[in-house]
Amino acid sequence: MGLPQQRMEHLGKTNLLEKVFKLSERGTNAKTEVLAGLTTFMTVSYIIFVNPLILSEAGIPKEAALAATIFSTVFCTLLMAFWANFPIVAGPGMGLNAFFTYTVVIGQGLSWQTGLGAVFISGIFFFILSVTGVRKKLVDGVPKTLRSAIGVGIGLFVAFIGLKNAGIIVANESTFVGLGAITSTGPLLAIIGLIISAVLMALRVKGALIISILTTAMISMSLGFSATPHSLSDVASLSIPSISETFMQMDIKGAIAYGIISVIFSFTIVELFDSLATLISLSKKANLVDENGEIPNLNRALTADAIGTMASALFGSTALNTYVENATGIAEGGRTGLKAFVVAILFLLGLFFAPLISIIPSVATAPTLIIIGALMLSEIKNIDFDDFTNVVPAFLTIIMMPLTYSIAEGLAFGFISYTLLKLVTGRKAELHWIMYFVSIAFIINFIMLSH
Template identity: 55%
Template sequence: MAKPQLAYNVAADAEKGLLERLFRLREKGTTAKTEILAGFTTFITMAYILFVNPQILSETGIPFNAALAATAIVSAFATLLMGLYANYPIAVAPGMGLNAFFTYTVVLTMGLSWQTALGAVFVSGMVFIILTVTKARQLIIEAVPPVLKYSIGVGIGLFIAFIGLKNAAIVVASPATYVTLGNMKDPGVILAIIGLVITAFLMARQVKGALLIGMLSTTIIGMFMGVTKVPTGLSDIVTLVPPSPAATFLKLDIMGAVKYGLVSIIFSITIVDLFDNIGTLIGVSRKAGLLDKDGRLPGIERALVADSVGATVGSLVGTSTVTSYVESAAGVAAGGKTGLTAVVVGLLFLVSLFFAPLALLVPSQATAPILIIVGVLMMAEVVHIKFDDFTEALPAFLTIVLMPLTFSIAQGLSFGFMSYTIIKAMTGKFKEIHPVMYVLTVLFILHFVFGIAE
């Protein structure tokens, strides 16, 4: 009678041995149980991307189901790669801001097809891989001044919040004033405001998974208000046949992107993804106690390679650029310290494919509050900008304001980089300008003078 128990113990020991070899749990001071719970925590806090990303990408003409499938598959692949290759508790998924740039700037404003935009994402991913492998990444990081690093995040936050307000119809177009307040009596607007209040309350109370809970709660309320469909059966929530990315798989147009001359677009995608990743990796790793005595993250190159490979694969499957998610901090707070946390998140993304019908029930009024609150969170970096120094304040202001006003992350970056170099040079502060900034400034000026990249 003891033999089955003995066999069970041997299997359990073998499993523990494998996990130990892969993730060095004891060395990191954690256990498999803690890592698994941390993985569930991270997934709950970022699962909203499964609903938001397809809604944003579908505006380019990408079929919603294909975008949903691509989002889940690529998030799973990139997060598993982060866990198994880099051994970090960091989840990876299509980035907020980068998906907005893909849709509203590259496709809807510049008029490129989504296939060409995916081609630009592919090229950007390859550039990111080269920058990481050749160590050129460090040169770029050192070249861009802190004020612009902070401003990029804040500007993207405002841009995302503006899109949320627009999607909720709280802000609408106006021939006289460009934008104005929408119809506050409209059921959709009322639902979005209710969703914003609910989600803001949950965030203020620091409820785990506040964004996801807020979105689902808003969707349910929307059903009673007649804004969205009411499920009539289990098939409206779960499916045994998950959606396929066949409509977008390998449909990218790389040569179209190269022929179009997308210098500023590729630069924008790469630079935003670079600093987004660096900031997230360092911030989350600091919270997990993974930094060395000099404040550096050992093996950060592996993490960046995992992210850039994920971005490249994402373009092949059919989604915008992926990036490390700051929501990973929730899993770290729950005790996650190794790649096992990321592996759990990756597997949950795959499982989520079977709940794809649920995404079709979520209206834009339920995802709009998420975009607005993500914008609020990204505004936090503004406190680090030295507004009492005008040579810092002007480029920061132009970067932040022009992203939402031009509806383009690329244009905000352009004016920020150019104004920084010019005003610092005009005031004799040449030592504060890295040589690479001169090169970038000249490229941006040529872009505007000769219409390169647009």
């Protein structure tokens, strides 16, 4: 009776998974989804190490930022899994965390609590735009050239932060920026990590970035550049991080009182294009497009992203986006929310290994930022270089983000120049109303900041 009973239990579990995730309908099975989830986790888990380090520069306690990163990722990914049945992992976004830290908090001199308030408000805007279906229409109104330029600009900005954290690029009184002492230990370690990352990525090794981070950290410890735990018990004695220092700490009143409309607006602009474009691209890759060319449950996925952003602010992390690394799991056959569920569970288990973050030096995570910046450069192929009214706005969007150390400023220069060039060259028919609205909002913000 033992074997038949085990078989019935197995069939019961299979039927439950089939009912919840519609495995056979999407041409997949539980084993494929689990393996796809493992693959995705390996490629995206670097965020557990990188995001807290960036947010800590804004003043958020590092361990709380780590816990918030995990909890917000798990929360939104579970929504994607069970509500939208999407094979998608969403969490604090690279670029969005840089925008939060360097533009909102450090750049405008706000507290991290006020910054979280802005994140929460942007999440509310997203929720309204998503449930009404306006979110997709807004994105459709922005030219493809600018959408691509935004991705490239954020990539350069993230890479610039990585080069700075590595000590490869430093401040220079004569030229503003210059080459650091690259033969010193810190920059050399970062360069070694960059080489390791690039080689592993080129060889398509799963988990290339996380392997690079851990390898570089171990080399750093062996050279005595960073602190080394004397034994495994030293690491084990470190407590599991808590979100008690950041939970519900967002200052919504402060965000509203400060009048940071432009900040919330910029969050909204970046998130609008990032998540939606990535979701659509990944959905097509996973063959989730129906016979009418529509993506079932897309609005649910977008709404989950908006709810996730609000939850992330509650936990103490920044706005969320859909990780492009989901493509690795989709390539392994992941087609349903079961894949996302597996990743969510693995992220939750990551809390028990989180104490390792305290011994990971910034030179070990800096190469990951540089590699991510390189990956985001691929969007440049979608920019129309034959039309000068497209070239200049795209160029300004891209170059002004790293040079002003602000994603928002890059967006402003790109949108305003695009709208003006189309108007003065008699091509206003190419402008959607959203371009007028966004450009005027950025101009008003410039005027307000100058007084």
